[in-house]
Amino acid sequence: MKFVDEFRDGQLAQAIAAHIAREARPERRYRLMEFCGGHTHAISRYGLADLLPTNVRMIHGPGCPVCVLPIGRIDQAIHLAREQGVILCTYGDAMRIPASGGASLLRARTQGANVRMVYSIEDALKIARDHPQQEVVFLAIGFETTTPPTAAAILQAAAEGLDNFSILCNHVLTPAAMHAILAAEGGVSLDGFVGPAHVSTVIGSQPYEVFAKDYRKPVVIAGFEPLDVMQAILMLIRQVNEGRAAVENEFTRAVTKVGNPKAQALVDAVFEPRDVFEWRGLGILPRSALKLRTQYAAFDAELKFGVGYQAVPDHKGCECAAILRGEKHPQDCKIFGTACTPDTPVGACMVSSEGACAAHYSYGRFRTSRGGEAA
Amino acid sequence: MKPGYGRPLDIRHGRIDMSHGGGGRAMAQLIEQLFMAELDNPYLAQGSDGALLPEVAGRLVVATDSHVVSPLFFPGGDIGCLAVHGTLNDVAMMGARPLYLTAAFILEEGFPLSDLQRIVSSMARASRETGVPVVAGDTKVVERGKGDGVFISTTGVGVVAEGVTLSGHTARPGDKILLSGTIGDHGMAILSQREGLSFDAPIVSDTAALHELVATMLGTGAQIRVLRDPTRGGLATALNEIASQSGVGMLLEEAAIPVSAAVSAACEFLGLDPLYVANEGKLIAICAAGHADRLLDAMRAHPLGQAAAIIGEVVEDDHAFVQMKTRLGGYRMVDWLAGEQLPRIC
Ligand code: SF4
Numbered sequence: 138m139k140f141v142d143e144f145r146d147g148q149l150a151q152a153i154a155a156h157i158a159r160e161a162r163p164e165r166r167y168r169l170m171e172f173c174g175g176h177t178h179a180i181s182r183y184g185l186a187d188l189l190p191t192n193v194r195m196i197h198g199p200g201c202p203v204c205v206l207p208i209g210r211i212d213q214a215i216h217l218a219r220e221q222g223v224i225l226c227t228y229g230d231a232m233r234i235p236a237s238g239g240a241s242l243l244r245a246r247t248q249g250a251n252v253r254m255v256y257s258i259e260d261a262l263k264i265a266r267d268h269p270q271q272e273v274v275f276l277a278i279g280f281e282t283t284t285p286p287t288a289a290a291i292l293q294a295a296a297e298g299l300d301n302f303s304i305l306c307n308h309v310l311t312p313a314a315m316h317a318i319l320a321a322e323g324g325v326s327l328d329g330f331v332g333p334a335h336v337s338t339v340i341g342s343q344p345y346e347v348f349a350k351d352y353r354k355p356v357v358i359a360g361f362e363p364l365d366v367m368q369a370i371l372m373l374i375r376q377v378n379e380g381r382a383a384v385e386n387e388f389t390r391a392v393t394k395v396g397n398p399k400a401q402a403l404v405d406a407v408f409e410p411r412d413v414f415e416w417r418g419l420g421i422l423p424r425s426a427l428k429l430r431t432q433y434a435a436f437d438a439e440l441k442f443g444v445g446y447q448a449v450p451d452h453k454g455c456e457c458a459a460i461l462r463g464e465k466h467p468q469d470c471k472i473f474g475t476a477c478t479p480d481t482p483v484g485a486c487m488v489s490s491e492g493a494c495a496a497h498y499s500y501g502r503f504r505t506s507r508g509g510e511a512a
Numbered sequence: 513m514k515p516g517y518g519r520p521l522d523i524r525h526g527r528i529d530m531s532h533g534g535g536g537r538a539m540a541q542l543i544e545q546l547f548m549a550e551l552d553n554p555y556l557a558q559g560s561d562g563a564l565l566p567e568v569a570g571r572l573v574v575a576t577d578s579h580v581v582s583p584l585f586f587p588g589g590d591i592g593c594l595a596v597h598g599t600l601n602d603v604a605m606m607g608a609r610p611l612y613l614t615a616a617f618i619l620e621e622g623f624p625l626s627d628l629q630r631i632v633s634s635m636a637r638a639s640r641e642t643g644v645p646v647v648a649g650d651t652k653v654v655e656r657g658k659g660d661g662v663f664i665s666t667t668g669v670g671v672v673a674e675g676v677t678l679s680g681h682t683a684r685p686g687d688k689i690l691l692s693g694t695i696g697d698h699g700m701a702i703l704s705q706r707e708g709l710s711f712d713a714p715i716v717s718d719t720a721a722l723h724e725l726v727a728t729m730l731g732t733g734a735q736i737r738v739l740r741d742p743t744r745g746g747l748a749t750a751l752n753e754i755a756s757q758s759g760v761g762m763l764l765e766e767a768a769i770p771v772s773a774a775v776s777a778a779c780e781f782l783g784l785d786p787l788y789v790a791n792e793g794k795l796i797a798i799c800a801a802g803h804a805d806r807l808l809d810a811m812r813a814h815p816l817g818q819a820a821a822i823i824g825e826v827v828e829d830d831h832a833f834v835q836m837k838t839r840l841g842g843y844r845m846v847d848w849l850a851g852e853q854l855p856r857i858c
Binding site: 146147150151154181182183184185186187188256363364367478479480495498499500501502503 | 707767831833835837838839840843847850
């Protein structure tokens, strides 16, 4: 395994920061959205906002899988664990997402439901093999990066005839969310996107061309290391200054135009787009998420257990929706840091370390609690 | 007179059964042939319900700690030596010289006696090396499925020299924050074992008794205000505790905090922050700024403090925020740990 500090060299960061400061024109503002929660986390964890001039602002995007899951989806999972007696497997973060009536998967577990935290879908398959008499459901969430492993697991389960295994499929699609943000009437005004790294290794840079062409927004795909993000910001500022809108790739280490055709074929064999899917914050978007193809319907927990989707409005005070659209900051929420903290999350954005509220709470709130400029 | 046990304990093939906790002959045999044989000392040999100890001059410190680590054996140690070090360190962080330990074992039915002997023998070795005897003990057995092999609770007693007053409430703005070595080694040793991760150089737990390092530090005469061992929750949690107890803020320098390359890589891989990962052989010292260099030199001269560093300073802050200048030159908070704690690490 390689030591990662080479990417985090402080002097290099200062050098890029100096370029940014020189090239950002003082008379204008640069409003850049980092799409991914991974970038949000890197920006907060390394204090990158401190290295940017005040007229270069980073706006958090919706690329946090836990954050965009609406309450109704967690309700489905809790229902399966509580009422249908399945072993519900999920990632740690998803266990704490607040659902209807103050419930969460974590709370359901303390009340006796069989909810297990896993690190990968492989673990869930293993649990299904070890408990042939019990139904095992994996709460599958995530953008294009996590979809191929889920597809592989479904093929594996089919090959093994593991008929006590199924998934609650909540895989969502990045370009659909970017569309939604740009197309929203009166939505956030943006000068460009820092595009996702890992997602793009799968889907390639091609799917972003439309944002550059039709919406005239520069997109720079960037890795999750802090220097990657700094470099991407510099590249975006240059495009803006030159009046260009193109898809550029800072993350040349791994991203190509076409992505990973093998992974795409795997996903395509197992999944197809849903007609519509409700996102937290972005609303109901057409063809923005995936479901299992008919031939794998036996592994679709929604069909297997007949759990329909019921939309549920967010908690009254919660501003997650506007934050996910980039229209508000965490500190704009009245209950930020009081009723809502990482220990007692009210909204999903306070749950994952990639969520805008959690990142601001854990890494940046010393700025705003002094009345200073927000990160 | 010794009771007749018939056959000696079959440590090689035997397993714990309910009778080993039943108070009868089987239990007496287990205690005599396994525990006493390993941990032997005159206080334990009294064989009474409690140990009668000699008079002690000075203020006493008592600390107690339970150990539930999984796996029981990990690179660099096992639950036996961990149970000695963990409690001794709690005593030592009060500025005390540890004198005695007690140990209570909760054993699960079916647990192999050979593993138990390995654990008790490791405990005995740690006790000998540190010069602190285990003077009283207890064993209980729970049914299969009700425990996880073995849980060990230890209690330590120590005595504080006159003039030494350490407390988490006394950090003052301007003080320096010292750390005795690399962070995250214990937690990542356990976790990489659990996750089956392998590295070029395996990550080894730092489990160690710190009381001699503490004695050396106190011997410098430097004005030390706080000592704390950053165990569960790691460096970040320990510093937040001190900051809020003392009503001060802290400003750390990320580049000054020692982390080994392997721990750093493993943390990256598992998405963890080494600041929150457990240590079992490290300490934080907060000391008056003018004495920090002297204290640092003394720490570095000790085998358990070779990589010691000054990692930041105490600042005025009503919010008691711990902040850090990152390697990249920006600032962030180092907050309390939130959410799922890594379970069963110590
Ligand atoms: S602070 Fe909590 S309630 Fe407010 S927007 Fe963020 S997650 Fe929602």
